[in-house]
Amino acid sequence: MILHAIGLMSGTSLDGLDICLARFEKKETWNFEILNAETVPYEKNLEEQLRNSIYLSAEELMELHSEYGFYLGKTVKNFISKHQPEKIDLIASHGHTVFHQPQKKFTLQIGDGRAIKLETGLPVIYDFRTQDVLMGGNGAPLVPIGDELLFSEYDACLNLGGFSNISLKIDQQRIAFDIAPVNIILNKLVQKFNKNFDENGDLARMGTINEALLLELNSLPFYQQSHPKSLGIEWCNENVFPLFKDIETVDLLATFTEHIAQQISKIFNKNKLKNVLFTGGGTYNQYLIEKIRSKTDTEIIIPEKDIIEYKEALIFAFMGVLRLNKEINVLASATGSSHDHSSGIMA
Incomplete structure (x- = not known):
């Protein structure tokens, strides 16, 4: 089985959006190859919006959730037209973390995956953390x-x-x-x-x-x-x-x-x-x-x-591949949730 996936990662350091296109192949074990990867720096205005998103009203936050989703979609579309990959099976998006309070049973990563799908026309998997938090886990770390x-x-x-x-x-x-x-x-x-x-x-x-x-x-x-x-x-x-x-x-x-x-x-x-x-x-x-x-x-x-800078984006792409196959992509031993599970909303 061979699948091509794009992983999107926006970290807390806000240096930009990491985009990683990788090829995954499963024989006896999984192998990967990073085909293209880059970091798209945020414009000052968007960086400030994301940095201060924790202080927004509910209404403003919902607006940014949608707006940022369309931004992710447009940015991926530019990445695709630049690199002209032969095949893409899915996009896996981490989103940008605004709140993370697992002890209160919530975590929020903004960037609506449905907006990404509308922009790109590709299957999108997003919101990888919430399910784990609802199951009593920390919703992190997921890369294990x-x-x-x-x-x-x-x-x-x-x-x-x-x-x-x-x-x-x-x-x-x-x-x-x-x-x-x-x-x-x-x-x-x-x-x-x-x-x-x-x-x-x-x-x-x-x-x-x-x-x-x-x-x-x-x-x-x-x-x-x-x-x-x-x-x-x-x-x-x-x-x-x-x-x-x-x-x-x-x-x-x-x-x-x-x-x-x-x-x-x-x-x-x-x-x-x-x-x-x-x-x-x-x-x-x-x-x-x-x-x-x-x-x-x-x-x-x-x-x-490429591994130093894009390992997290690579692994979110991989988590999307596992989710598509209905395979476990979150380990309870890492997050503390009730059991291993396959997480992510499919748009």
């Missing part, structure tokens, strides 16, 4: 199914995006959880320097670690909780940003980078991981990678650019 079936040669897979999340096998079960915020904090801090991100971690490298703040960060209750667990922007607004009082921004960057490295290496060392595949934009933060390497013997594997 791809780690299990596409990247099983590594002890673990770590994504350094808006948040850092890890997926690994313990006692023959694939578990996954968020470790700590990453770019959602670092990118916000560097806005003071009129930058979108801290290139290579150069600004953080100039700062001095504030030990008192580091202790406060490491003492946050989330880090003592057992998995499954996940983070959202609401958690950062309540728990992290209020701690950043009267401290120079470069020192905040240095301290928070140290905090991320400590939390990640702690997980590596506790689970005696031999090697870990690193992906996501944070992989380009050389200072952060150096910090993690200095605290663990785990081998850090940094793959080719």
